[in-house]
Amino acid sequence: MNYFKDSAHLFRFFFLFVVAFVVFLVVRHFVVPKSFGEYGHYRGAAIAEIAARPARFAGHETCETCHADVLETKKAGKHANVNCGACHGPLANHAADPSIQPAKLDTAVLCIRCHAASAAKPKGFPQVDAGQHSGGLACETCHQPHSPAIQTGDTK
Amino acid sequence: MNGVEGYIYPNEVTLIWSVLIVLYPYITGLVAGAFILASLVRIFNVQAVAPTYRLALLTALSFLIVAPLPLQLHLGHPERSPEMYFTPHSTSAMAMFGFVYLWYLMAVLVFEIWLDYRRDIVLLSQSSTGWKRLLYRAMTLGSYNISERSLAIDHKVGWFVTLVGIPSAFILHGYVGFIFGSIKANPWWNSPMMPVVFIFSAMVSGIAAVMLLYMLTAKWRGLAIDMPCVDTIAMYLFYTFIIDFSLEMLDLIHRIYEADESFRSLNFMVHTKLYFSQIVLQIFVGTLTPIILLGITQVTKLPAIARRRIYVVAGCLVQIGIFAMRWNVVIGGQLFSKSFLGFTTYKMGLVTREGLLVAIALTILPLIILWVLLKLLPLGPEKKHGLIHAVPASTI
Amino acid sequence: MNIDRRHFLVMLPAAAIAWKYVLAGTPEASPNYAMTDHWWSMLIDIPKCIGCGNCVRACAAENDVPNGHFRTWVERYHVTDWDMTNPEVISPDGGKEGFPAVQEDAGKYFFVPKLCNHCADSPCTQVCPVGATFITPDGVVLVDQTYCLGCGYCVQACPYGCRYIHPEKKVADKCTLCYHRITKGLTTACCESCPTGARQLADLKDPNDPIHAFLKTHHVQVLKPQMATGAKVFYNELDGAVR
Secondary structure (H helix, E strand, O other): OHHHHHOHHHHHHHHHHHHHHHHHHHHHHHHOOOOEOOOOOOEOHHHHHHHOOOOOOOOHHHHHHHOHHHHHHHHOOOOOOOOHHHHHOOOHHHHHOOOOOOOOOOHHHHHHHHHEOOOOOOOOOOOEOHHHHHOOOOHHHOOEOOEOOOOOOOOO | OOOOEEOOOHHHOOOOOOHHHHHHHHHHHHHHHHHHHHHHHHOOOOHHHHHHHHHHHHHHHHHHHHOHHHHHHHOOOHHHOOHHHHOOOOOOHHHHHHHHHHHHHHHHHHHHHHHHHHHHHHHHHHHOOHHHHHHHHHHOOOOOOOOHHHHHHHHHHHHHHHHHHHHHHHHHHHHHHHHHHOOOOOOOOOOOOHHHHHHHHHHHHHHHHHHHHHHHHHHHOOOOOOHHHHHHHHHHHHHHHHHHHHHHHHHHHHHHHHOOOOHHHHHHHHHOOOHHHHHHHHHHHHHHHHHHHHHHHHHOOOOHHHHHHHHHHHHHHHHHHHHHHHHHHHOHHHHEOOOOOEEOOOOOOOOOOOOHHHHHHHHHHHHHHHHHHHHHOOOOOOOOOOOOOOOOHHHO | OOHHHHHHHHOOHHHHHHHHHHHHOOOOOOOOOOHHHOOEEEEEEHHHOOOOOHHHHHHHHHHOOOOOOOOEEEEEEEEOOOOOOOOEEEOHHHHOOOOOOOOOOOOEEEEEEEEOOOOOOOHHHHHOOOOOEEEOOOOOEEEOOOOOOOOOHHHHHOOOOOOEEOOOOOOEEOOOOOHHHHOOOOOOHHHHHOOOOOEEEEEOOOOOOHHHHHHHHOOEEOOOHHHOOOOOEEEEOOOOOOO
């Protein structure tokens, strides 16, 4: 018993640990998010939160529901697999509210991005030196972007 | 582009781990090293260094208190750091930090200091007045038993705490080495030797720091410096340094010999961007020079005053060298691109949250805390055994 | 445009499902989407990439990617001869505005789009101390930005350099494989805007996905296979010089 009396202070120190541990467990119970561990070591609700972000590009299927005529033209030409958003940019806001007009595109900037000639580009890809090719004329003078092949009698 | 040479991945331009992340392993290294010195007395019975026992423990505590601060200042969301306690990811070495830190702080350092100082605390709680009296009374945890028996029990328990403290200190600092060493994406860090090199360089810096602080505090207290004590410390410092240097040289030689895909890029980095911090500061100024100086004192018989001066110079150079080592690991590991085709530059801020001034302040802060601790927990009269209570040597 | 026809077409089930959830923005998951039915990946066809930078711009627009940081980027390689260990690589602003034209043709040039590889054994999720980054049951590596501490360990652990710390939010950020789009039947913004089909989203669990036939008939690689990350972005005709 004497031994116990002389080591009582150690039990007091140890008691601090026990109290801290209990407090820790209680706080943990309230603080850890409920969905944590649902699928793995992470907050399961985060998946749905990330998936709920609104899209900025509407996706070409959506454009095609209204602009089916453009789709018809495009399907037959070289730009068949170029999606609407590739040139027109993100237009989910226009699809949601068609009164929102998309910005007019500048072919001088747009077409050049893909078709400016460079030895670095794949050999089979259609590319031109803009100055030599059109002498400064805008691309749409001769090429309709939705069906870029020049047809005889095609002026716009 | 600003500060970029060659090709780096676009997201690699800005370093994300700053000088504060250099400071963190430096600080925990001092903690571990100081504690190892204290354990020399307690476990390995090197009585010659007993005068530094209490100082080593208080130094370790001062630095340990400051250790989380550079990490908190670095985090994008420090308010979320309790998540490491509530949902630690068992595959992440970094997740250990909270628990290892708390364990080492409470179950090792604070416990051991309390056990060694308990008699003084009880006496001070009775003799002091005002807020100090309240503080000491709180520190007694309500027990005023300082009978010979209870102190003997404290002594035995303290021995076990120190024993447990040695691997705890190795884990406290070694896990930082593992944090770097286990990253396969970074060839400058990726090495199984990283935790070992970290631990040995920590011991070097911690032992040197306590040696310097001992000489400083002895001077302030107007006491004569115990030469056998500092000579013994310097000897341990010297041999630990030889081991540390050998490990680092082994890593270097291994890298040069194997010359894997990263070698050309890393070699270029060491010769250009890291030339000053690695070749000049870490190797020549911070390692070779102190080793040579200490070696001189080990093989020749110099007068005490010359030895003291050499120890002070060597001790300071060691701090520079070990800090430079942490710098070269942390900053160096982010200067080269993982494409091995280019490099970026570290732009250290001055007054920003992770800038130079904050780093300097965090280095000085532990010394201020140590000063406060020394006022509250005095080292006591200079004795042959640093352990003050009247316990016969045979029971140790 | 014929208003009546437009309304009629909007009722079409295929379009309606995609569009209704595109407009959603509410936290309920798409009811037709079961995570365990999918295992997402991507196929990048190097010979088709022309370095136009559409993908980099589209990603930035879709995901509010901060300037100077990249969830995806394009690299241009120039390998002059037999020495593959010293390619000339550039990625001006991640390739966002394309690349400067090249006149002469010495050696070979090619473009390599890069993004998060959504690794099955990702080192980044391994090192996260709190579980803020993870791989979903459908194979997409995501960051829970309300839980992330911003410690940066995941950024250090990624061998591909695809992560960064968001300068304003101060948390880790990276490509999400447009998770908010692919769970609603859309493709990723980068694949949507790629004019040549060099980037294609793939669902490895879907037996009808064209990637299965492609993998059977082409030589594909992942980046840094020696890192054993289980990378799921497959590159057709990836050159040995690629880093």
